[in-house]
Amino acid sequence: MNTARITRPAAASTVVGGLAFIVLGLMQAVRPQDTNPLVTGEEHIILALFALGLILVIPLIWTLAAHSTRTATIGASLITTGNALLAFGATSSNLNGEDFPWFPAVALPANLTLLAGSLTLAAALWRTKSLPRPHTAALPLTWLFTIPLSQLGGPLLTGLYYLLLLPHLTHPTSQPRA
Numbered sequence: 001m002n003t004a005r006i007t008r009p010a011a012a013s014t015v016v017g018g019l020a021f022i023v024l025g026l027m028q029a030v031r032p033q034d035t036n037p038l039v040t041g042e043e044h045i046i047l048a049l050f051a052l053g054l055i056l057v058i059p060l061i062w063t064l065a066a067h068s069t070r071t072a073t074i075g076a077s078l079i080t081t082g083n084a085l086l087a088f089g090a091t092s093s094n095l096n097g098e099d100f101p102w103f104p105a106v107a108l109p110a111n112l113t114l115l116a117g118s119l120t121l122a123a124a125l126w127r128t129k130s131l132p133r134p135h136t137a138a139l140p141l142t143w144l145f146t147i148p149l150s151q152l153g154g155p156l157l158t159g160l161y162y163l164l165l166l167p168h169l170t171h172p173t174s175q176p177r178a
Contacts, residue, residue, distance in 0.1 A: 006169040010059035017056025018162040024049040025156025037098050047094040051087040057162055072124035078117025085110035115143045
């Protein structure tokens, strides 16, 4: 593996972001499905945790990309863009009390960008063996757990995944043998 030391602020950001996803997942797993477009009660907390988690894991994504290839940087850029757009949309809906009419026009491209970035970053990490293969293969699943499986508590697994990455980035390791 070819990893380097993650900065303390990035590690702290990842811990808080991972915990936000875990709490979000637990909340969504125990609450009934809601089709009401209005944001009420605990949905404000859910949207805030979602946006917080998306933003706070961005430094981890860039740390992963920094220890791989240029393709990884493209993947990290796409993930950052998708996360920022989704966080913006969620925060706007949270403050407005319901989704704005333009929300689907932002959410669809943001989701596609996030998925494409996850696949691109994972492919780059796979080629460089920057992370253990199971961790690399699981990276695109964070989109699946966070978005399509969110109502079932999927963000819980996303948060655990991010927290499980930290030990692989906290101690420098040597270059792989040729």
